[in-house]
Amino acid sequence: MRLRFISPFAVLGWLLFPTIFAAVGLFVLNRPGETPDQVAYGVLGGGLVGYWGVAYLDGGFGIQSERWNGTLEQIFAAPTPFWVILAGKSVGSVLWGMLSFVPTLALAFFGFHAVVPHLNGGAFAASFAVLSFSFLCVAFGFAPLFALWRWAVPMINGFELGFYLLCGFMFPVTILPLWAQGFAAALAPTWATTAIYAATTSSGPHYFAYWWAAAIALSLAYLVGAWWLYRLVDRKARISGELALA
Amino acid sequence: MNKGPAIEARELRKTYLNTRGVFRRQKVEHAALQGVDLSVERGELFGLLGPNGAGKTTMVKIFTTLLLPSSGSAQILGLDAIHNPRAVRKRIGFVFGGERGLYWRLSGLDNLRYFADLYQIPPDLSRRRIAELLDALGLKGREHDKVEGYSRGMKQRLHLARGLLNEPEVLFLDEPTIGLDPVGGRELRALVRRLADEGVTIFLTTHYMLEADAICDRIAVIKKGEVVAEGTPSSIKTVVQDQGVVEFETDGLAAGRIESLRSLEDVSTVIVEERDVAQVVTIHCTSPGDLAAGLGALLDGQQIRKLAVREPTLEDAYVQLIGEST
Numbered sequence: 001m002r003l004r005f006i007s008p009f010a011v012l013g014w015l016l017f018p019t020i021f022a023a024v025g026l027f028v029l030n031r032p033g034e035t036p037d038q039v040a041y042g043v044l045g046g047g048l049v050g051y052w053g054v055a056y057l058d059g060g061f062g063i064q065s066e067r068w069n070g071t072l073e074q075i076f077a078a079p080t081p082f083w084v085i086l087a088g089k090s091v092g093s094v095l096w097g098m099l100s101f102v103p104t105l106a107l108a109f110f111g112f113h114a115v116v117p118h119l120n121g122g123a124f125a126a127s128f129a130v131l132s133f134s135f136l137c138v139a140f141g142f143a144p145l146f147a148l149w150r151w152a153v154p155m156i157n158g159f160e161l162g163f164y165l166l167c168g169f170m171f172p173v174t175i176l177p178l179w180a181q182g183f184a185a186a187l188a189p190t191w192a193t194t195a196i197y198a199a200t201t202s203s204g205p206h207y208f209a210y211w212w213a214a215a216i217a218l219s220l221a222y223l224v225g226a227w228w229l230y231r232l233v234d235r236k237a238r239i240s241g242e243l244a245l246a
Numbered sequence: 247m248n249k250g251p252a253i254e255a256r257e258l259r260k261t262y263l264n265t266r267g268v269f270r271r272q273k274v275e276h277a278a279l280q281g282v283d284l285s286v287e288r289g290e291l292f293g294l295l296g297p298n299g300a301g302k303t304t305m306v307k308i309f310t311t312l313l314l315p316s317s318g319s320a321q322i323l324g325l326d327a328i329h330n331p332r333a334v335r336k337r338i339g340f341v342f343g344g345e346r347g348l349y350w351r352l353s354g355l356d357n358l359r360y361f362a363d364l365y366q367i368p369p370d371l372s373r374r375r376i377a378e379l380l381d382a383l384g385l386k387g388r389e390h391d392k393v394e395g396y397s398r399g400m401k402q403r404l405h406l407a408r409g410l411l412n413e414p415e416v417l418f419l420d421e422p423t424i425g426l427d428p429v430g431g432r433e434l435r436a437l438v439r440r441l442a443d444e445g446v447t448i449f450l451t452t453h454y455m456l457e458a459d460a461i462c463d464r465i466a467v468i469k470k471g472e473v474v475a476e477g478t479p480s481s482i483k484t485v486v487q488d489q490g491v492v493e494f495e496t497d498g499l500a501a502g503r504i505e506s507l508r509s510l511e512d513v514s515t516v517i518v519e520e521r522d523v524a525q526v527v528t529i530h531c532t533s534p535g536d537l538a539a540g541l542g543a544l545l546d547g548q549q550i551r552k553l554a555v556r557e558p559t560l561e562d563a564y565v566q567l568i569g570e571s572t
Contacts, residue, residue, distance in 0.1 A: 070346025078364035238314040
């Protein structure tokens with residue numbers, strides 16, 4: 001956490017980028033005549049994008065920066081299992097990512113006088129917890145890829161943007177083409193995000209239990225995949241020596 | 247309690263697969279270790295000497311559980327380093343040379359605290375241990391400074407403090423004095439010797455002969471993944487006991503003349519080292535006096551400066567074993 005606190009790049013992740021996304025979202029969606037649902041996307045969208053970006057990117061780049069520091073081998077060869085260390089880092093990334101809501105909600109409230117049109121507090125809190133769990137599982141599940149394969153790092157931005165588009169952080173997934181909605185349905189954050197936005201509007205269906213169950217089940221499936229990946233890291237990294245920089 | 251060797255390798259082999267080419271990629275095998283047998287007793291300070299690429303770091307990485315060998319066995323304190331890495335990790339420490347391997351944007355103290363957590367050292371013990379190490383390694387007073395402001399020697403001492411956090415029974419040091427100034431190198435060597443005297447088994451890789459000669463109890467020389475000699479520094483020197491060394495300085499010594507020196511019957515090795523604008527020629531041979539006397543005639547017209555005949559050192563034995571000559 002301390003490394004994140006002092007890193008200028010971390011500030012970009014939780015402060016600058018989400019604020020830009022929030023500003024664009026609020027300009028577009030917080031205009032007279034827009035529906036309350038759209039205002040909710042404007043208010044929360046930037047924060048969700050920032051939250052996702054920090055939770056996911058910190059996981060991946062965290063591993064890469066350990067490699068650059070030359071500390072990846074040091075932590076791998078410590079008695080604490082590698083997956084425990086990366087789980088701790090992923091929890092740190094998720095907690096750190098929540099900071100993204102500070103500038104974005106402040107901008108919405110003070111800059112645009114925009115608030116969510118309705119708030120079902122209990123459902124919102126539960127949905128947010130499920131979303132956080134799904135982010136944690138994705139970040140934790142992807143982390144071993146970056147430990148194992150140096151070439152995975154260039155893909156990182158592609159995945160980040162793919163999740164922006166598919167998970168409905170700034171617009172409803174239903175406006176995507178049907179084929180894209182199929183991909184979106186396979187992503188745990190999509191269901192948790194749907195639940196979050198449903199908790200901020202009085203209209204539309206409110207199938208919270210169903211959305212939470214889908215998000216949790218998919219997240220658990222990612223954890224199963226991660227368990228396999230971590231076993232692979234334990235073995236393959238020791239064969240190829242990929243943990244060293246050179 | 248197991249009282250066998252601290253480190254034991256049997257028929258240790260490691261082959262890396264590299265790829266070549268962009269469009270037509272080819273996989274190429276590179277043998278880093280070729281059936282190494284090695285045994286280090288408890289409390290011993292053991293030095294592994296070899297040129298770059300000889301397999302020193304590969305061996306250390308196998309012993310520290312960072313790499314799996316392609317075949318063979320590696321045991322640390324009687325524990326299988328291949329199949330039981332977690333048990334080994336608790337009882338060893340390791341320090342790789344160079345400045346990397348630390349969090350530069352954190353303080354030295356934070357670095358040590360973080361690694362103490364990873365080594366599962368209880369907080370009370372870790373506080374005490376860190377304070378002792380900072381004191382012993384001369385970092386006290388600078389522990390709150392960011393590592394990026396440390397000198398190279400301080401970074402290396404911080405590395406060593408990290409490696410000693412868990413009070414390891416076996417400490418692996420991979421070229422720990424690389425890049426240090428002479429004073430820093432000497433201090434580190436004294437510290438390593440002191441640790442060995444306190445009972446810590448130390449496995450040190452280096453290509454500094456003086457370092458190995460000064461502090462190691464035993465030495466192995468590795469060449470192209472094979473151990474070519476093993477013993478005490480003085481026993482290694484016997485490789486060249488019937489030889490002497492002729493050294494001189496010259497300029498622009500032609501390749502043909504170097505070859506003619508090499509072809510002499512009693513000459514075993516000729517090394518030509520470029521030093522600034524001059525060439526320093528070192529010849530290992532059985533009759534150094536005769537060779538020195540006849541050198542002027544042999545190198546007809548070649549300017550010879552600083553001609554000297556001397557006894558062979560560990561470095562000469564090493565060169566003989568490695569067979570490196572240019």
